[in-house]
Amino acid sequence: MSNQFQPQRRQFLKQVSGTAGLTLGVAMLPASRVVGASDVVGEALSPNLFVTLEPNGDVNITCHRSEMGQQIRTAVAQIIADELEADWQRVTVLQAKGDPAYGDQNTDGSRSVRRNMERLRQAGATAALMLRRAAAEGWQVSADECVCDNHKVIHSASGRSVDYSELVAVAAGLPVPDSDQVSLKPRNQWRYIGKAIASVDLTSVVSGNAVYGQDVQLDGMLVAVIQRPPVLYTRPKSIDDKAARKIPGVVDIIEMPGASAPALFAPLGGVAVVAKNTWSALQGVQALKITWSTNEHSTYHSESEKQRLIDTAQQAGETVRQRGDAQAVLAASEHTHSATYYAPLLAQAPMEPPAATAWVEDNRVQIWACTQTPQATRKFVSEALGLSPEVVEVNVTLLGGGFGRKSKPDFSVEAALLSKQTGTPVKVVWRREDDIQNGYYHTVSAQYLQAALDSDGTTVAWRHNTVFPSISSTFSPDAVSPSSGELDLGFIDNPFSIDNMLLEKGQAKPHVRIGWLRSVANVYHAFAIQSFADELAHKAKQDSKAYLLKLIGPARMIDLTEDGAEYGNYGDPIDKYPIDTGRLRNVIERVCKLANWDQRGQQGRYLGLAAHRSFLTYVATVVEVTVNDSGEWRIPNVYMSIDAGTVVNEGNVKAQCEGGAIYGLSCAIGELSAAKGAITQSNFHNYQVARMQHSPANIEVDIVDSVAPPGGVGEPPTPPFTPALANALFAATGKRIRELPIPLTIR
Amino acid sequence: MKITINGQTEEYQGDPQMPLLWYLRDELHMTGTKYGCGMALCGACTVHVDGQPVRSCRLPMAGVDGKSVTTIEGLSSHNDHPLQVAWAQHNVPQCGYCQSGQIMQAAALLEKNQAPTDSDIDSAMAGNICRCGTYPRIRAAIKSAARGDAK
Incomplete structure (x- = not known):
């Protein structure tokens, strides 16, 4: 606080106590302790769930979304602190517990900013208005004459200003204004929104002090490791735990309740070893001898299932979108092209395997978990224990990555069941093997595409059939067909301007639990569509970029209802977030300029291009590859252009583009297979993910400066990566990649 | 056995086969060193033993007897490495x-x-x-x- 401010402060206090009434005076002068002092002294200003100003003026901002690396804790603070005109150095971010009072807390679908930005701005602006009104009362001026500016309220007409700390108690006594009285700052006055502000968790991470779900420690806590069934919904037939019980530190061996369809978010069952520490539990579980029952999933073999999926894709499917008569044009055309695309099961494999700690007492349950979904955790834990949700408190730790895996609260339910049974706090530690072999998987998919070209090489008919076991099977045992929610992800919203288009889906039965993975169905749909577009360009002997732009056609807003298709648009209104091919074209133009696309031939560079709209955001990616004489490829450069509408943190959008591209690389080179119903891979030696030496040496990101409503950021950078890579490898080698994983050596 | 952890000498009497990772995390409550795979495949548990980088998830306590271990918590005094x-x-x-x-x-x-x-x-x-x-x-x-x- 500057010396200059002191006289103003005294003047302000005098004014407040002298003119604005006793109660306010008391509030401003805690030492006097007069009427109702205990109620108002030291009172914080807390006009809503998201903002509290402590009596000393420090600001606590509550983040109700889970932090898994997307820096939402920083973004939420930027949004609120901006409207509050808070000094960033005086802001602390708190993490909300699971509570429906916050509204939706399920941190997935790239929607934290787009669904919350306005209400968080409102939350900050409400507190700011109350501070202005408090100052205005003190100064006996109109609040309209006062402005908030970096933790002060200023009355410029009289040259007076006061720090928020002096206003907290007064403001806390004012009624919370209705939202229609609250005005938001114009964009040109944004102080934090849009800026590349460093993560609020940076120091705790680089010092090793950040606390994740695996790190939770409670007094008297036991650690459990669970051997879950290798095949979905099978149960232990026999359990020999004699050796396990002899391991020092092992406290108990507990058979978990078995699971049956639908999987929902229930634990899978199996046998838990509860021990005094993690090492004892790990050894104990290794020493268990379990024989398992068999069921209809025990014959699941991913290789034979792959052929079944491909056969289905190549047959006629069920129409979900139709324009013109693609079948007739295809049948009559002299120039047709077809291709089958296949992508295997994947695991999200966040660096931190799932972990949850539970402490179940008589009528109180506490959970600490790295969860994307604290409210669902509360619901499923309370249901499993037969308690009401109100007695379940869910504390959200930092997440060591989520990528969709931690949007299922099964691991918290396991901890709660074990804590109830043992009467002590229990932490359930998932091993990497559990994460890979007992997950909620990114589904396996087969897609068949056909196109007819006219004599100029223009695509005049397009047919696309997509076949995959659906996420909806996790919730409904009868679901054997892709859900509309998944078709909405980059399939039914195909942006191409082709007169004859037929989009179909086919049936596929699941044999594992299917779940969400970063960008979900967009990953395999973008792979097939953007690769096939490149195939057509090649067939037509035209430049890939020019051909893609021709397929997309003129800038326009696509109305899918014209083609008889229903479209969810990521849960947001189509008029607010249209399918705008102008924006898609723009990111393509921009990324090609960044990559120097037109000069690639002269420069001897091999580039691949792909573009995709997902989560209401447009991303175009160019991947550059080099391939040596032995067929080993490397990625020296990646270029990306993203139009995510209004962005809150430029630095983190860039980081999400980099990370999303590398996650896309993992999706391109990774594979899970299954034999006799069980996942074959178990850890990072046989489940391949991108390492430093595979990853792009350089990623250049262009962010479109936009005033459009915010779109998603965490997921959209991933889908275009794989097709851009595959198209680049085609340019370099002439080998078309239609099946994932892409081998690290192409011969 | 005696181990020096971030400059401090610790006595350990437990299972000599327990990996250093679990000693750090479960017994010393130093959770900056992370579990990621348990098979020395991911590097999340990397610490220094006598200055060499090692995967603590596969290093038994018997292997660090008399040695000096540095973890992320001890890399620098004010997070200023x-x-x-x-x-x-x-x-x-x-x-x-x-x-x-x-x-x-x-x-x-x-x-x-x-x-x-x-x-x-x-x-x-x-x-x-x-x-x-x-x-x-x-x-x-x-x-x-x-x-x-x-x-």
Whole structure:
């Protein structure tokens, strides 16, 4: 606080106590302790769930979304602190517990900013208005004459200003204004929104002090490791735990309740070893001898299932979108092209395997978990224990990555069941093997595409059939067909301007639990569509970029209802977030300029291009590859252009583009297979993910400066990566990649 | 047995086969060293033993008897190791879970090699996985710390 401010402060206090009434005076002068002092002294200003100003003026901002690396804790603070005109150095971010009072807390679908930005701005602006009104009362001026500016309220007409700390108690006594009285700052006055502000968790991470779900420690806590069934919904037939019980530190061996369809978010069952520490539990579980029952999933073999999926894709499917008569044009055309695309099961494999700690007492349950979904955790834990949700408190730790895996609260339910049974706090530690072999998987998919070209090489008919076991099977045992929610992800919203288009889906039965993975169905749909577009360009002997732009056609807003298709648009209104091919074209133009696309031939560079709209955001990616004489490829450069509408943190959008591209690389080179119903891979030696030496040496990101409503950021950078890579490898080698994983050596 | 952890001597009487990782995490409650795979495949548990980078998830306590262990918590006194500073300057972490191991691995690299090339960095860091994909920034931060830019 500057010396200059002191006289103003005294003047302000005098004014407040002298003119604005006793109660306010008391509030401003805690030492006097007069009427109702205990109620108002030291009172914080807390006009809503998201903002509290402590009596000393420090600001606590509550983040109700889970932090898994997307820096939402920083973004939420930027949004609120901006409207509050808070000094960033005086802001602390708190993490909300699971509570429906916050509204939706399920941190997935790239929607934290787009669904919350306005209400968080409102939350900050409400507190700011109350501070202005408090100052205005003190100064006996109109609040309209006062402005908030970096933790002060200023009355410029009289040259007076006061720090928020002096206003907290007064403001806390004012009624919370209705939202229609609250005005938001114009964009040109944004102080934090849009800026590349460093993560609020940076120091705790680089010092090793950040606390994740695996790190939770409670007094008297036991650690459990669970051997879950290798095949979905099978149960232990026999359990020999004699050796396990002899391991020092092992406290108990507990058979978990078995699971049956639908999987929902229930634990899978199996046998838990509860021990005094993690090492004892790990050894104990290794020493268990379990024989398992068999069921209809025990014959699941991913290789034979792959052929079944491909056969289905190549047959006629069920129409979900139709324009013109693609079948007739295809049948009559002299120039047709077809291709089958296949992508295997994947695991999200966040660096931190799932972990949850539970402490179940008589009528109180506490959970600490790295969860994307604290409210669902509360619901499923309370249901499993037969308690009401109100007695379940869910504390959200930092997440060591989520990528969709931690949007299922099964691991918290396991901890709660074990804590109830043992009467002590229990932490359930998932091993990497559990994460890979007992997950909620990114589904396996087969897609068949056909196109007819006219004599100029223009695509005049397009047919696309997509076949995959659906996420909806996790919730409904009868679901054997892709859900509309998944078709909405980059399939039914195909942006191409082709007169004859037929989009179909086919049936596929699941044999594992299917779940969400970063960008979900967009990953395999973008792979097939953007690769096939490149195939057509090649067939037509035209430049890939020019051909893609021709397929997309003129800038326009696509109305899918014209083609008889229903479209969810990521849960947001189509008029607010249209399918705008102008924006898609723009990111393509921009990324090609960044990559120097037109000069690639002269420069001897091999580039691949792909573009995709997902989560209401447009991303175009160019991947550059080099391939040596032995067929080993490397990625020296990646270029990306993203139009995510209004962005809150430029630095983190860039980081999400980099990370999303590398996650896309993992999706391109990774594979899970299954034999006799069980996942074959178990850890990072046989489940391949991108390492430093595979990853792009350089990623250049262009962010479109936009005033459009915010779109998603965490997921959209991933889908275009794989097709851009595959198209680049085609340019370099002439080998078309239609099946994932892409081998690290192409011969 | 006696082990020095971040300069402090600790007595250990337990199972000599227990990996160092679980001693650090469960007994000393030093959770900066992370569990990621348990098979020395991901590098999240990297610490220094007598200055060498090792995967603590596979190193039994018997192997550290009489040795000196440095973890992320002991890398610097005020989180001001040039790599920690560079990590902050480059905003390397996303979720942050693997970063203790990445920093410890990189610190061991810089001890041996003050001017690592891209290929030196690739080979030194090949065993450290980051699922958020912060590799380009890790590379840049290592180079920046090596140049002495990170202060």
